[in-house]
Amino acid sequence: MSTELTFRLIAFLILIITFGISGYYRRKANIGGGDRIDYSEEDQRYFRLRSIGALLFYGSMLAFLIYPPLIAWAQVDLPLWLRWTALGILASMVPAFYWLFSSLGKNITPTVKIRAEHQLVIHGPYKYIRHPLYTFGFINFIAFTLLAANWFMLLTALLTFSVLLQRTPQEEAKLLERFGDQYRLYMQRTGRYLPRIG
Numbered sequence: 001m002s003t004e005l006t007f008r009l010i011a012f013l014i015l016i017i018t019f020g021i022s023g024y025y026r027r028k029a030n031i032g033g034g035d036r037i038d039y040s041e042e043d044q045r046y047f048r049l050r051s052i053g054a055l056l057f058y059g060s061m062l063a064f065l066i067y068p069p070l071i072a073w074a075q076v077d078l079p080l081w082l083r084w085t086a087l088g089i090l091a092s093m094v095p096a097f098y099w100l101f102s103s104l105g106k107n108i109t110p111t112v113k114i115r116a117e118h119q120l121v122i123h124g125p126y127k128y129i130r131h132p133l134y135t136f137g138f139i140n141f142i143a144f145t146l147l148a149a150n151w152f153m154l155l156t157a158l159l160t161f162s163v164l165l166q167r168t169p170q171e172e173a174k175l176l177e178r179f180g181d182q183y184r185l186y187m188q189r190t191g192r193y194l195p196r197i198g
Contacts (some may be wrong), residue, residue, distance in 0.1 A: 003080065004068070007087060011147055012065050014090050018097050018140070025101035029108045029115075046167045053160030057141065057153060064148045074152035086146035093140045100125050100132050113174070120179050122186055128195040130172070130186070134164055135193045168192065 001009075063070040101108065103124025109115060125132035141157035175183045190196055 007083065007147055008065050008068070010087060011090060011144065014087075014094060015061075015065075015144075017094050021094070021097050021101055025104070026108055026110075029104075029106040046163050050160060050163045050167075053156050053163060057156040057160055060150065060153045060156060061144060061148070064150065064153070071148075071150060071152060074150045076149050076151050078146065078149040083147050083149060086143045089143040090140065090147060093136060093143070096125075096136050097140075100136055104133075114178050118178065120175070120182060120186065126190075128190060130190050130192050131168060134161070134168070137161070138193075 060071050060074075103126060104121055107115065107118050107121055109118075125136075129135055138157075138161050141161070142154070145151075145154040145157055172183075172187070179186075
């Protein structure tokens with residue numbers, strides 16, 4: 001079996017497990033979250049840009065996994081050790097995503113809208129950072145682009161996450177509106193995307 005095929009098969013397996021974890025907890029939240037989530041409070045500009053970026057990223061990811069010649073035009077030469085390291089990072093994100101989603105429980109939403117029975121989660125990775133889904137997602141996307149050695153994937157991953165970073169203050173405003181001083185205190189002791197030092 002070639003190294004490229006090994007990369008693709010292992011990455012495919014890791015992604016199936018990661019998406020399985022995400023899908024399981026998102027479905028569970030939609031069933032037991034107490035209300036139907038809509039996109040009415042979502043800034044439509046951000047929503048469209050995020051959707052385009054995600055479509056391009058996931059499309060190129062699928063092309064790499066199923067038929068790499070489709071995106072060979074964006075291939076770059078990366079050393080094998082870097083690509084193996086990226087695969088190791090990708091694998092390490094599986095337990096990280098389980099930790100995140102199991103901590104968040106039924107509070108996960110795909111929009112800035114907060115569920116009627118939303119609880120402030122301050123355990124698991126949320127004990128250290130306020131938006132670990134963005135942090136873990138970014139690490140996951142970057143690791144995949146390094147594994148695939150593809151500059152187009154990197155570009156679309158950066159586009160998608162730059163939109164999410166623009167949306168974060170709106171999410172935090174909603175949480176402040178709901179939880180007030182409890183969330184303010186939480187903000188003081190945690191970092192937005194990385195743990196607060198000191």
